[in-house]
Structure formats: C-alpha cells, structure tokens
Amino acid sequence: MDGATLQAKIYKGYGQAAKRIGFSYQQFRATSANNPLATTALQSLYCSFTTKFSYNQPNKYGQATWLGLFDGTNVQPGDFLTGHAGTFFVAAMQDTLPIYCVQCNRTISVLRVGMDSGVGQVGYGGDTTSTEQVLMSGWPASVLQGTKGEQNETKLPGDVRTPWWAILMPAWPGIVLRTSDIITDDLGRHYIVSSAELTDMGWRLTAMQAQV
C-alpha cells in the first residue's frame, strides 16, 4: 500500500457511499475564462455534500464550505458540480483528506478598467462601462457577507455604510486578480476587489460593494 493506492481506494469508497446517499450531479471543467458551465459536462456522478461525515450538523449561515462525498478519481480542484443542491466548486483535494467544496450562490464576472494604450493625448481617464474589459465571465462563486463597510462616497441622506463581501471562486491560469478590479454578479451588484488572495484553493477575495 502506498499513498496513491490508498487515495484511489478512498475515492472509490466515497463513490460507493455517494451512490447510496447522494444525488446525481454533472461535472464541468472550465475550458476558457468564460462561462465554465456552458461547456460540455465531463460526466454525471453521484455526490453528497455534508458538513461532517457523521451527518448531524446543518450547514449554517455564512458558511460557504462543504465536505464533498463523491468518487474523486476524475475530478480536479476547480471543477464545478451542479445538481440537486445547487452548484459547488471543488476547492481542494488534499491527500487522504475529505474533499473540500464551496457552494456557489452567485454567478460573477470579473472586469478590469483599461485606458487607451496610446501615448500623447488619450481619452478621458476613468472607469466607465466602455473602458471595462472582461477578464472572466459567468463564473459561479460564493459571495457572502463580509465585515462592516465604510461611509459611502456619495453621502446621500438615505445612504448607509457600504457592505463588504467575502468572495470565493476558482482561479483561471494566467489571470491574476488585483485590488481595484471590478466584479459584477447576476443580481446586478457591483463590487470592487480590495484584497485578492490566491492559494491552491482558488481566489479568496474581499470586496467592497459599490453603489450610489
């Protein structure tokens, strides 16, 4: 017995268990930086998502992460599983450890403000929808409440502090997110990335919601 053999057996066991308690999910793998769920599903597999293998704890508010019970033989971190309980992405598949998944509650796009590449007198400098270039689009992600925000710039009488959000999403090779990048979601919200942490589990971002 070595690590690889043990790992194969563990995943096979996960698969057997999921076949009895799980639901059928489709597995997607991004082929570009755009719309990973619009690709052809790699396979259908039985999955069960839980917080503990003893199955005696519900997933609570503000908790994006789950343990995934499925046959991970042909699954990689960054893959999406969509099915009965929504969309999940596989954050980490650590040796002999449970598979770490993140539930996605939003579909987001990441944009970056550009400027004219020329020299001399160029166009107006600033962020308008026409100067925003799409880096990634249509990615399922977890967007959950973060810390308390700060005073809105506009300071209208009806304004309150703008909220901050914690965003988890898979990474796409070659695209490095940075402070001041813009995220839009399917609810039409607009977020500005404050910190962007890249680990083997993908991007962990904090972002300020921008609104008037």
Added chain:
Amino acid sequence: MADVSDVLNALAGLVAVAVYPNGTAQPSACGAPVKVYPGWPVPNVLEADLKAGNVHVSVYSLPTERKTSRHIGRPWVVTNAGTPTLTATANLNQVTFGGTVAVPQNLYLLINGKGYAYAVQPADTLASIATAFATLLQADFPAASNAGTLLTIPGAYSVIARVGAVGTAMRELKRQEKQFQITVWAPTPTLRDAVAGPVDVALAVSSDLAFTDGSHGILLYSHSNQTDQNEKAGLYRRDLIYTVDYATTQTAAAPQVIAPVLNVINQNSGQTIRTIQE
C-alpha cells in the same frame, strides 16, 4: 458651448504638445512614453505603466472657483458668418441656379417688389429648387416655369436673387475663474522633472486659451505641489495648479439676412403706412 470639459480638453492638448513637441511618432521630451488625459488615472493601468517606466499626466478641475462675470448684458457675437454654396443669378426675367446643394441654406427671390423665400431641403437638386420656385410663384406668375435649373418668370420686370447660408453666433452667459490641476505621475524623480518642466513652461508661455466655440480663456499660473509620499509604491508626483478664466457660452445658428423688410410707420398714430421689401 464652452464649459469645464472644454477647458480640460484644451489643457490636455497643450500638455500633449509640450510633451510631444515633434508628434507622438517621435520620442517624447523626457524620452519615456507619456499619456496625457483629462480625468484621473486608472489604478491598475497607472501601476503597470509606472513599472514599465512610463509617465501619466492627468488634468482635473479643483473645486476652487471665483465668479468673474460682469453684468453688462449678454450680446451675441457672430463667430462664423457662414458661406453659401449655392448661387442664384438673375438675368432679366430669368434666374439660373448653380453651385452645390447643401443644407441649411435659404434662397430668396424679390420679384416686382415682392419676396419669395425657400429653405433648401436635404434631398434637393438644383433643378428641384428651380421647380420649387416655379411652384411657389404660380399664384402671382401663372406662366412661371423652369427648364432644369433655369427659372423663367414671364411678367417679371425686376428680379433680385439672393442666397443665405447659416452661420454661428455665440454669447457669453457667465465667466468664472477656476483652478485646474495638471498632475504628473512619474516612476522616478528625474522623469517627473523632465515632464513637469516643459509642461509648466508650455502652460506659462501664453495666457490666451482659445476654445472651439470661438470664446477665449485666460490661463494663469497659480501654484504647484510636489509630493514623494508615494515613493514606496514607485510614484513621484507633481501638481501644477493653473487658473483659467473661461466663459460658459451659448451658441446658436445665425442665418444670414437675405430678406430685409422696411416698415414706414406714422409716429403719431402708430399706423403702418408702407411695408417695403428690399
């Protein structure tokens, strides 16, 4: 109309000429690529450009402002008289139309002391203008007709033809003296000096700022700030603050007068004695 955005664009243009005296195809005055624009830098682009050794110059207005209006009316000034492209030549009782059709333009025929005006339409040709006049004259000259561009008016003993183009007039509604900040964002102190120096000279060399609507602004140096606070991020910044006294203007179309009318009025009774069309 001139407003704050015109001042920003005019200043950005002056700065760009100072930075690229030989055009953007040639190296800039400082040797590094320089972007000049109204507005503020975009963070990720500025950072990437600074790392690449490029320079940004941004132009933005400050809130500081002083009203310099003088309330002595708001007279219209013709900034462009307009040039007609059509011709109408009267010869005895005939009028020949020539030139090229363009709108807006007006044509006027004064026949036997009565005026007939026609506004040129976008789809018109020289012949259709002549036809339109032949139709217009039917009531008074039933025999009027045209052959192509030649209009013949039997029964006319005095024919005068005039063409009027539409020019532009402008008037100053108010004047204000506002501060504008020209900011140099450079990756090294040397580059900052190499850009800010020529820019400062170019802005200080003339106090006249001409705007596209024909109005003029007065450009004067106010003060400047230099900060190295952001050197840890590789940014050296200098702000040049200039005041511009510029007018907010209103422009209007100014059609040329081609149909003067003279009224002779009895001063006692106010009754019109005679109306003379010239």
